[in-house]
Structures are given as C-alpha cells and as structure tokens.
Amino acid sequence: MPVGKSEGPLRSRANLFRTHPSLTIILSLLILILAIFTSASTSVIPRLGLLFGHLTPRHTPATTTRHVTTAATMTTIYAAELEVAQLAVQRAAQLTKRVFREKGTKGAVAKDDASPVTVGDFGAQALIIAALRARFPHDAIVAEEEAAPLRTDAALRERIWRLVRETRLDDVAAEGLLGGAVADVEDMLALIDRGKSEGGRRGRVWTIDPIDGTKGFLRGGQYAVALALLENGDVKVGVLGCPNLPVDDAAPLTADIGANQTDEEGRGVIFSAVIGQGAWSRPLGTGALAEGKRISMKPITEMSSASFCESVEAGHSNQSEAAQIAQKLGITKPSVRMDSQAKYGSIARGAGDIYLRLPTSKTYQEKIWDHAAGDLIVREAGGQVTDTKGQRLDFGVGRTLATNSGVVAAPAAVHGQVLEAVQEVLGLK
C-alpha cells in the first residue's frame, strides 16, 4: 500500500492548523478548561452542591465513610460526619434554648415509663434526623422519642411544627450543609419516627438523645443535646451540645450547677470527639461552627481533692453508695450533682474528675443514647469508661446497654483504683 495513502489525513490535518492558527489556540483553551474542571470536581463542586442542597451524590457508606486526604497525610476520617453532627446539634440546641426560656410546662407530657418529654425533645429530634436523612440517608437511627403522641394531639403537634419550621442556623452555608428546612408537618412526624432502629453490632447507626436530662431541662438545670455515630457497635463520633455549661473549660464546677441555670452570655458549649482524634470543645453558636480547643482530663495527683459528679435524680444513681465510695477513696469534697451527659463533658475538660452512675434497680437497662457521645468524649480526653463490673460499655447490643451495669468514668491512670472502691462498696469483689 503506498505510504502516501495512509499519511493523507494526517497531512491534511497538519495543514489545517498551519492555515488556521486560531484553531490551535481554541484547542489549547479547551484542554485547559477540561483539566481545571476535572480537578475542581473532586474538591470544590461537592461543597457547592451541598450549599444548594441537592447537586452532590448522597452519602453511601462505601464511598465516603472514611476518606483520608493524601496532602501531608492529614487524616479526615469521619470529617463530614463530625461537621454535620456538630451543626445538627447546634441547630437543635437553638430550638431547645427557645423552649428552655418559656415559662410554664414547656409542653411536657408523661411517657409510658412516666419520664417527661417536652415539645423541645420532639422538635430537636426532628431537626437532627432531617440533617442525617439529607446527608447520610442509608444510616440507621436509634432515637429516644417517637411521634405517636403527636398524631393524636393536634395542638401539641402544631406547637412543635412551629418550632421546627422557625428554627434554622443563621449561616446559609451551614444550613445548606444540613439539607435545609423540613417540608411539612407530615414530614416532621415521619422524621421523628425514623429513629426506631433496633441498633446492633452491624453497620452505621446514629443514636440521638434530643434532650438528655429532660428533668434538668424542666428544672432549669443542665441538659444536653446528644448525638453519636456507631459503626459495627463502636462509637466513632460523639457530640454533646450543653447550652447551660460555661464556655470556659477552666471554669470550676459550682455546687449550684444543677439548678437555676441560664444560657445567657458566656454559656453554651459543644463537646466533640472522633475515635483516635482527641476530644474538643467550642462555644455553642447560632451559625457556622466556632473555633474548637482540644480538651483533656485533669490528672488526679491527690485523690482527696478530686471531685465526682453524679445524677441529680436519686432514682437514676444510688447517691448513698456513691458517698461511701468517695469516703473510701478519701475524697473530701461533696459530690457535684447535675443532669445529663453534661457530666461526661465536664470531666472530659477537667472541670470535674470522676463520674459515677450506680444502679438503683436490677431491671433498669441504660439507654445507648444516654451514654454513647459522652463515653467517646471522655475516652478521647484521656479517660477510661467502664461499668461497675469493669467492662467497657457495649453499644452493639441494641437500644440499651443490656449487658452493662452502671458507669464508672475516671482519668485512665486512676480508673483501676476508683473501680476497686466501687466494687468493694457494691459487694462485687
């Protein structure tokens, strides 16, 4: 075959570029634009999409559960989960703070187990689940409340819907990261009922306590908006919003911390932790996340000057046994009583030292949403958390900590000593 025949088209293309130099420029520009677009699509575009709520692919565990950036080996494992969880807690806390300031009953109704639930609990749960559905639609959710009482009580339902409709972060980008507003009342009820998962040891499970310490919330004391991510039964991300705790990590715990509190200036903190990445605190805000600070437990040099935290409610933790344990350890200060997982946050930042929760009944099973976030935050701050038998809290059993009994949380260096005193007093040795 003549050589010229196969070279024909090539030569004519070369002639084309020679006679039309502008074609070369256009082609180069096209290649440049293509290169920029390819690199942007892996970084900028996903964030833009999130801002407008629907452009990016929704989360699928296989693709975005763990992404580790290559640049300078900076680890961003669970970075998206941490950001969304903190913003979701911050948004929900705006709602609970509004209810907290209301005089009167705060829409409280009694649940089947006689514990109270307020409009704040339902509203906060709806808002948190809305964010999780928008960003991690395949994840299971174990949440404390269910919508049944709202389906039969129109006035209660309308009151909660108004709160949910009117609560948003005052930063457009942050609100966009949470997927925006809840569509309507029916959607709100459906969201609340998405929290009925049985939990367990497989896959990704979020656990939510929209108002932990509802009795404290009603009393004007401490409460927490609690959210944690479990993966295969282990806590990977934990976030606690505590609107009535001081922002200042160094502020000592006062005797009155469990009552007559406000969320005014200087109060409101978010604690957070990711497995293997330490624990942090930052001011609880109303829009984008404020800057965080690393927190750690205070080393106990003298057990006699240690302080321990326990529940306000004598029905939730045996206070006389706790006093005997304190005495055995030589602790001289009276216990600090406060509601909710604010206790875990307070010892994690060194404001207190030890948290004891001693069973008051043989049949009560602790709920995973009452402990998951606090457990990780304390452990990542240098603490150890076990039950009274010395076993790690097992969040993979289901909705409750069915195999555990009570909680003993203390700095790792003295946990063994504290546990020994607990076991002696409880007759477990």
Ligand SMILES: Nc1ncnc2c1ncn2[C@@H]1O[C@H](COP(=O)(O)OS(=O)(=O)O)[C@@H](OP(=O)(O)O)[C@H]1O
């Ligand atoms: N009998 C018994 N024993 C142990 N724990 C119980 C018991 N009954 C209830 N609860 C749970 O306690 C949660 C409140 O947490 P605290 O006990 O730390 O705070 S408080 O001082 O009691 O308010 C509280 O959480 P919220 O319902 O979210 O307030 C309950 O889940």
Ligand SMILES: [Mg+2]
């Ligand atoms: Mg609770």
